[in-house]
Amino acid sequence: MAKVFIDGAAGTTGLEIRERLSGRRDLTVVQLGEADRKDAKARARALNDADLVVLCLPDDAAREAVSLIENPDVRVVDASTAHRTAPGWTYGFAELEPGQREKIAASKRVSNPGCWATAFVSLVRPLVRAGVLPVDFPVTANGVSGYSGGGRKMVEEFEKKDAPDYTETVVRNYALTLTHKHLPEMKAHTGLAHTPVFAPFVGRFYRGMLVEVPLALWALPGVPSSADLHRVLADAYASQPLVEVAPADLKVANLDAEALKGTNKIKLFVFGNDASGQVRLVALLDNLGKGAGGAAVQNLNIMLGLPETTGLL
Numbered sequence: 001m002a003k004v005f006i007d008g009a010a011g012t013t014g015l016e017i018r019e020r021l022s023g024r025r026d027l028t029v030v031q032l033g034e035a036d037r038k039d040a041k042a043r044a045r046a047l048n049d050a051d052l053v054v055l056c057l058p059d060d061a062a063r064e065a066v067s068l069i070e071n072p073d074v075r076v077v078d079a080s081t082a083h084r085t086a087p088g089w090t091y092g093f094a095e096l097e098p099g100q101r102e103k104i105a106a107s108k109r110v111s112n113p114g115c116w117a118t119a120f121v122s123l124v125r126p127l128v129r130a131g132v133l134p135v136d137f138p139v140t141a142n143g144v145s146g147y148s149g150g151g152r153k154m155v156e157e158f159e160k161k162d163a164p165d166y167t168e169t170v171v172r173n174y175a176l177t178l179t180h181k182h183l184p185e186m187k188a189h190t191g192l193a194h195t196p197v198f199a200p201f202v203g204r205f206y207r208g209m210l211v212e213v214p215l216a217l218w219a220l221p222g223v224p225s226s227a228d229l230h231r232v233l234a235d236a237y238a239s240q241p242l243v244e245v246a247p248a249d250l251k252v253a254n255l256d257a258e259a260l261k262g263t264n265k266i267k268l269f270v271f272g273n274d275a276s277g278q279v280r281l282v283a284l285l286d287n288l289g290k291g292a293g294g295a296a297v298q299n300l301n302i303m304l305g306l307p308e309t310t311g312l313l
């Protein structure tokens, strides 16, 4: 039976992954106790003794963990931002490209996508691949996330009244320097030539997110209809159980960012107005589900040759 070590098991993403793996009888989960969890020697031992390790650590600690692995058989899923565009690493988004699942299955080093990037690339990559969206198009994205996306520190900022930076803010924008940490992977894994203009918001709710890519259809070559864009997305994800494309004729007045909380799914929507030549592509997901822990478990299943959606859906 495969031995899985979670490094960073006490953090927000680590806890989420532990919970998802807790009922599993097809693997053994290892984690270090409170006294050892930051001890480099204990971590090195556990890292080298596992079949697969899941890193739920800040970027620097994730890089350090990888450097501590000497056993060539150990396989890694890294939930941090450290290796998402690094050479030698496979991007852990099985549904993204034909053949990506097989690459993940064969890889020793898999980087789990960021939550914003998961939403963005799932909407944009199929359109770029199909040639509907030119690679040099000036794409923008915006969205709102629950505060668990910021990890333990942000959770405390929103929840712990005696935290030094406690806030009662309901919703706020951020990344105003236009250098959000997911931008490199958003560009690299869509194939876009230019970095998208990205406007993220965080709100006073724990988990869930809504991400939008607004597009002027009249500015695209051949002026496609919103139905054309919908067809590309529906075809791209037709056989993917964790990615759902809502029907093109769906009539709703709004979407709730928390609607998929606790699930491992991502749902994509195309809201278009062909009279004005405009479309809003929308992705709905749980930042801790398909945006982090759910995706990590999916990657782990694929890498260990276990049924992909065990413990998910």
Ligand SMILES: NC(=O)C1=CN([C@@H]2O[C@H](COP(=O)(O)OP(=O)(O)OC[C@H]3O[C@@H](n4cnc5c(N)ncnc54)[C@H](OP(=O)(O)O)[C@@H]3O)[C@@H](O)[C@H]2O)C=CC1
Residues within 6 Å of the ligand: 007, 008, 009, 010, 011, 012, 013, 014, 037, 038, 039, 055, 056, 057, 058, 059, 061, 079, 080, 081, 113, 114, 115, 148, 149, 150, 151, 152, 153, 287, 288, 291, 292
């Ligand atoms: N939250 C989210 O929605 C998502 C997070 N991620 C990524 O997952 C990773 C973890 O994030 P998240 O769970 O949110 O962060 P947290 O801060 O909640 O958790 C990080 C954990 O790592 C521990 N840690 C820090 N340094 C070390 C070290 N040197 N050795 C061992 N353990 C250490 C921390 O302990 P302590 O708290 O005691 O310092 C904490 O338990 C990050 O890289 C993040 O970018 C990815 C996708 C989504």
Ligand SMILES: CC(=O)N[C@@H](CCC(=O)OP(=O)(O)O)C(=O)O
Residues within 6 Å of the ligand: 079, 080, 081, 113, 114, 115, 116, 145, 146, 147, 148, 149, 150, 154, 181, 182, 200, 201, 202, 291
């Ligand atoms: C609300 C919030 O602050 N979210 C985090 C991203 C969460 C995520 O996907 O993070 P990783 O890159 O850490 O994987 C942010 O925007 O920086």
